[in-house]
Amino acid sequence: MTGELTVGLLGAGMIAGVHAHAYRDSPGVRLAAVADTVRGKAERIADRHGAKVVPDLYALLDLGVDVVDICTPPTAHADATIAALRAGRHVLCEKPITRTMDEARRVLAAADAAPGLLSIGQVARYGPDHRLARDLAASGEIGLVRMLSHSTTTSLPGWSEGGWLADPATSGGPLLDQAVHSFDYARWVIGSPAVRVHCMAADSDAGALTYTLTTVRYENGAIAHIECSWAHPASRGFKLRAEITGTDGQLSWDYDHMIGGVLHAHDGDSEWWDVLGDREFTHELSAFFQACRDGGPPPVPAVEAVESLRTALAALESARTGQTIDLIRWEL
Known part of the structure; x- marks a missing residue:
């Protein structure tokens, strides 16, 4: 074209x-x-x-x-x-x-x-820090990847029309709306299908199952630890922490916010400079x-995105039932 x-x-x-x-x-x-x-x-x-x-x-x-x-x-x-x-x-x-x-x-x-x-x-996948870390891991720089941890914590997003994000039937809550990024990234870096999922979750003022800790086991033996929250104070902002641990080294990075600045115009709306979001x-x-x-x-x-969806839905099921979900046998 x-x-x-x-x-x-x-x-x-x-x-x-x-x-x-x-x-x-x-x-x-x-x-x-x-x-x-x-x-x-x-x-x-x-x-x-x-x-x-x-x-x-x-x-x-x-x-x-x-x-x-x-x-x-x-x-x-x-x-x-x-x-x-x-x-x-x-x-x-x-x-x-x-x-x-x-x-x-x-x-x-x-x-x-x-x-x-x-x-x-x-x-x-397109954040420069996330992509560089994945490329280094894929190159063998840190040996065989054995563990990945990914934490994204914030308050309940308030921008959705009619508050649909707060409706689990529509959004799936933080595990489906937010942690699906982490599940996708972990699968991409580890390069092996997820086979078992266990999630513990707590309710908060933001709603049911809005603070979550998920452990995922992959076919090649690697594990991922995914923390996701909408239960943190709004004043704290959005925070991310990540680590990839291999047999020969470890990569880690974090950031405390996603907004680089704001322009308050004399007339009209304020304009936020979302540095991380813009570049990704x-x-x-x-x-x-x-x-x-x-x-x-x-x-x-799409087939890769379906894997991430299935992992997130398994985490939701595990959080509700307290059971570990065997993805090899689980039907949904």
């Missing part, structure tokens, strides 16, 4: 705005239209980027966009992804790939039959657009 790539953005929440901002660093890519059930939200993004506002996915498809970027709540991912793929479009779908495994299987079947690419927004999403979207031009492969294949 040569020439301009046009994008239709489905959803106009916080993450959609980040995506739209990141398009500007991909030459030859134009945001053509934005669709959202709340027209005012779509207008804010569209006006900023010179795009049209349309009512829904089918209006985006009628415009003939090359790419559909799906930034809706996860319960809406499956139907939108399948419809866009069947219409012959390339699709980038935010994580998690779907809310349920039944939906995920439907998406996989549609992706296998479609001419366009499907990639999933597991953006942690810029790399992620650039890689996806290049894959569309090259004819593939997708940067984050």
